[in-house]
Every structure is written in C-alpha cells, then in structure tokens.
Amino acid sequence: MEELAAIAAGGGEQKAKLEAYRSALSARFTAxxxxxxxxxxxxxxxxxxxxxxxxxxxxxxxxxxxxxxPAARKEAGSHALERxxxxxxxxxxxxxxxxxxxxxxxxxxxxxxxxxxxxAGIDLDSGNRMLDEQYKFSKCVKIAMxxxxxxxxxxxxxxxxxxxxxxxxxxxxxxxxxxxTSYARxxxxxxxxxxxxxxxYDLSSLERREYGGQAVxxxxxxxxxxxxxxxxxxxxxxxxxxxxxGTLYKDERCRELPVFGVLEKVYLERILRPxxxxxxxxxxxxxxxxxxxxxxxxxxxxVVEHNLLSASKLYNNVYLSELGALxxxxxxxxxxxxxxxxxxxxxxxxxxxxxxxxYFEGGEDEAQAFDERIRDVCQSVQS
Numbered sequence: 517m518e519e520l521a522a523i524a525a526g527g528g529e530q531k532a533k534l535e536a537y538r539s540a541l542s543a544r545f546t547a548x549x550x551x552x553x554x555x556x557x558x559x560x561x562x563x564x565x566x567x568x569x570x571x572x573x574x575x576x577x578x579x580x581x582x583x584x585x586p587a588a589r590k591e592a593g594s595h596a597l598e599r600x601x602x603x604x605x606x607x608x609x610x611x612x613x614x615x616x617x618x619x620x621x622x623x624x625x626x627x628x629x630x631x632x633x634x635x636a637g638i639d640l641d642s643g644n645r646m647l648d649e650q651y652k653f654s655k656c657v658k659i660a661m662x663x664x665x666x667x668x669x670x671x672x673x674x675x676x677x678x679x680x681x682x683x684x685x686x687x688x689x690x691x692x693x694x695x696x697t698s699y700a701r702x703x704x705x706x707x708x709x710x711x712x713x714x715x716x717y718d719l720s721s722l723e724r725r726e727y728g729g730q731a732v733x734x735x736x737x738x739x740x741x742x743x744x745x746x747x748x749x750x751x752x753x754x755x756x757x758x759x760x761x762g763t764l765y766k767d768e769r770c771r772e773l774p775v776f777g778v779l780e781k782v783y784l785e786r787i788l789r790p791x792x793x794x795x796x797x798x799x800x801x802x803x804x805x806x807x808x809x810x811x812x813x814x815x816x817x818x819v820v821e822h823n824l825l826s827a828s829k830l831y832n833n834v835y836l837s838e839l840g841a842l843x844x845x846x847x848x849x850x851x852x853x854x855x856x857x858x859x860x861x862x863x864x865x866x867x868x869x870x871x872x873x874x875y876f877e878g879g880e881d882e883a884q885a886f887d888e889r890i891r892d893v894c895q896s897v898q899s
Contacts, residue, residue, distance in 0.1 A: 519540055520537075520540060520556065520559040521564075524559070524564040530566070530568075534569055534572065534573070537569065537573050538573070538576065540556065541573060541577060541580075545580050545583050548585065548588050550584075550588050550591050553595075554591075554592060554595045556573075557574070557577065557592075557595060557596045557599055557600070558599060560574055560577075561599055561600065561603065567606060571606070571607065574607055575609065575610050575613070577596065577610070578610045578611075581593055581613075581614060581617040581618075582620070586624070586625070589617060589618065589621050590618060593614050593617055593618040596614050597611065597614055597615070597637075600614075608645055611637075611638070612638045612639075615634050615635060615638050616635070616638075618634050619632075619634040619635045622634060623662065626665075628662045628663070629662070629663065632659045632662035632663045632666075632668075635658060635659050636675075640652045640656070649684075649686065650685055650686050650688060650691070653679050653682035653683065653685060653691065653695075654686075656675045656676070656678045656679035657676070657694050657695050657698060659671075659675045660672040660673075660675040660676040660702070661694065661698050663675070664698060664705070667705065667803060669702055669705030669706050672698065672701075672702050672705070673702050676695070676698055676699055676702055680695075683695065689727040689728035690727050690729060690730035692727075693727050696715065696719060697740075700715035700716050700719060700740075700743070703715060704716075704743065704747055704804075705803050707750075707804075707806075707814060709750045709751040709752075710747070710748070710752070710757060710760065712743075712747045713743075713745075713751060713760055714744075714760065716740045716741070716743040716744035716747060717741070717744040717760075717763065717764070719737075720737045720738070720740035720741035720769075721737075722737065737769075738773070741764075741767070741770065742774070742775065744764065745775050745776075745779050746775060746800065748760050748764060748779070748782075749775065749782055749796070749818065749822075750800075750804060750815065751818070752818070752821060752860075752862065753818070753821040753822050753824070753857070753862055753863075754861075754863075758783075761779070761782060762892075764779060764783075765779065765780065765783040765892065774799060775796060775799060777792065778792055778796045782822055785825060785826045785829055787826045787842075788819055788823060790844070796815070797815055800815060817853075820843050820845060821853060821857060821862075823842065823843050824839070824850075824853060824854060824857065825857075825862075827842055827843075827876075828863060828864070828876040831876060832875070832876060833873050833876065834873070834874055834876075835872055835873055835874075836850055836872045836873070836874060837872065839854070839874060851869075851874075854867060854874050855867060864877040
C-alpha cells in the first residue's frame with residue numbers, strides 16, 4: 517500500500533501516475549500477488565485516485581484476471597465485486613468483465629448455477645452504457661444454458677424468454693443455434709414434450725454442417741433426433757402426437773436409434789409390454805421420470821395412455837376391471853385416465869359407470885389411419 521500511496525501523493529502529470537499504477541498492477545499479476553491485487557482495488561476506490569484514472573486501471577485489472585489461476589482469480593475477482601458494488605454505476609463495464617471472468621472459472625469447475633448467477637449480475641438494461649442487442653442476447657442464452665446444466669428449467673426459461681425478445685438483433689448463426697437448442701431443452705424439462713419434440717426434430721434436420729464457425733456433426737443430429745423420439749413417446753396420446761409419430765417413423769434415420777423398437781410399437785398402436793417399458797426407462801433423464809400429483813411418473817402416464825389408446829383399437833367395449841388389468845393399474849385409476857382422455861378429445865368413447873364398461877367409438881378416420889400405417893409398413897419392407 518505504501519507504494520500506491522506514494523504514487524498518489526507524488527506530483528507530476530496524470531499520465532505519469534497512470535503509467536506508475538500500470539507498472540504496479542503488472543508486477544502484482546506477474547507474481548500472482550492476490551493480497552497485493554486486493555489492496556490495489558481498494559486503493560483505486562479511494563478518494564486519492566481520480567475517477568478517470570481508476571476506471572482505466574480497473575479495466576486493466578478486469579481484463580487481466582484470466583492470467584491468474586482459478587483460486588487466485590476467484591479470490592481477487594470476488595473481492596473486486598464486493599468492493600466496487602457500492603459504486604457500480606461508475607464501473608459497470610469493469611464489473612461486467614470481472615463477472616465474465618469469474619463465471620468462466622465456475623463453469624470450468626462445473627458449478628453451473630453459481631456461474632449463471634455471476635453472469636446474471638451483469639446489468640443488461642443499464643441506461644449508463646450502450647449495449648448492442650447481440651451482446652445482451654448472448655448473455656441471456658449463456659445464462660439459460662448454464663441453468664439447464666443444473667436442470668433448473670424455471671430460471672433457464674426466464675432468461676430464454678428475455679433472449680427471445682432480442683433474437684431479431686442477432687446476426688450470429690452459432691448463437692441462434694444455441695438459443696434453439698436451449699429452448700428445446702427447456703420445453704423438454706417443463707414436460708411440454710410435444711412442443712419439445714418438434715423443436716428437436718427441426719434441429720435434427722439441419723442441412724448445413726457449420727453455423728457461424730460452430731461445427732454440427734452427424735452425432736449431434738442423431739442426438740437431437742433421439743431426443744425428438746423420446747419426447748414424442750412421452751407426450752400425451754392423441755391425434756397431435758400421432759402426426760409427429762408418423763413423421764418420425766417415416767424418417768429412415770430413426771431406425772438407427774436405440775428407442776426405435778418402442779417408437780415403432782407406439783406408432784403402430786401396439787400395446788407396450790413391461791420389459792420394453794423398463795428398457796426404455798433406462799434411456800430417460802431424471803425430469804422425465806418425475807412423479808406427478810397423481811402419483812404416476814411421466815413415463816407411467818405416457819405408457820398407460822398409449823396402451824389405453826391401443827386397447828381402443830382392439831375392443832368395442834371392455835369392463836373397467838379388465839381394462840385396469842390390461843393397463844397394470846386399478847380399475848378406478850383406469851376410469852379416471854379414460855375419462856380425462858375422452859374429455860380432452862384424445863380418445864373417442866363413453867363410460868357406463870353403472871355397468872362398469874368403457875365403450876370405444878370407431879369410424880372412417882380410424883380405418884383410414886390403419887390403412888395408412890399398413891401402407892407405410894409395406895413401403896418400408898419394400899425399401
């Protein structure tokens with residue numbers, strides 16, 4: 517501190533003082549002198565240093581933080597954030613650079629949420645400095661991606677929504693691709709599986725193999741396609757899912773996927789057996805196995821609804837007791853699931869509660885759909 521105090525007390529022009537401070541700062545970074553760097557930050561915020569000098573030197577401090585090792589960078593950077601915070605309006609740019617450097621360390625250590633929170637501290641709506649739309653967009657997308665790594669879909673959704681308002685100002689194709697990928701993952705995490713499946717399928721159908729310098733491999737496309745297939749299987753049974761299933765089933769690439777066996781049975785409306793469900797379960801992520809308010813997991817509900825829809829193609833009517841046995845649940849729950857699907861127009865039928873019977877309604881639409889599936893199977897065999 518004596519060295520810094522001597523520079524402040526010395527006479528001469530500001531330019532000479534600035535160079536003396538730069539030399540002192542450089543020596544501290546060269547020696548990885550964290551206590552010296554902490555003292556330097558404290559001195560820059562004192563009354564003896566004019567704002568025009570402290571801004572330049574704190575900018576130099578922030579830009580060189582990356583030269584320190586992870587532990588030293590965290591200690592020096594965290595101290596700077598704490599000390600500068602009361603005067604953040606005067607040092608917004610410097611604080612942003614420090615936060616970016618600290619976030620990089622936390623990300624490398626896989627401390628995802630802390631990295632996201634550090635970046636989220638950057639004031640993107642400040643009226644004191646001009647920020648272009650692409651910079652703000654990139655930070656929102658990055659924060660969302662970091663929260664997703666910790667499966668925090670709520671926070672990720674907040675920032676991806678902010679990014680969506682800035683998308684028009686982005687000209688970086690690689691950044692747009694990250695946004696689309698993050699958005700699909702958020703829909704998946706929020707269990708909006710049908711919407712997620714459509715987003716994933718679009719990503720799996722990218723025609724180019726490079727976007728803004730970012731390579732897209734065949735493995736990346738198959739990963740997106742597999743995610744699309746998984747989300748479609750988990751989506752609520754009904755006409756909309758059937759259309760997406762048709763698109764996936766006709767895509768030759770799906771035959772390479774580990775989940776194709778389940779996808780095929782779901783598309784052909786065949787009943788899924790416990791062994792097949794258990795095998796598919798091993799490919800799912802934690803949020804896809806979450807237990808809902810009804811006590812059923814996402815997978816259990818999807819399988820029950822699918823098997824109920826498949827049963828409606830086999831039976832004109834069935835007792836609730838028999839339906840429950842077929843679905844592997846008690847008759848009361850079978851009735852609730854059937855009633856819900858009928859009310860949502862995902863299943864055509866009626867329930868006779870007196871007799872304990874479910875009546876399924878057929879029609880020309882079902883016959884046409886059956887013919888189309890037979891035709892698809894024949895075409896796949898011929899090819």
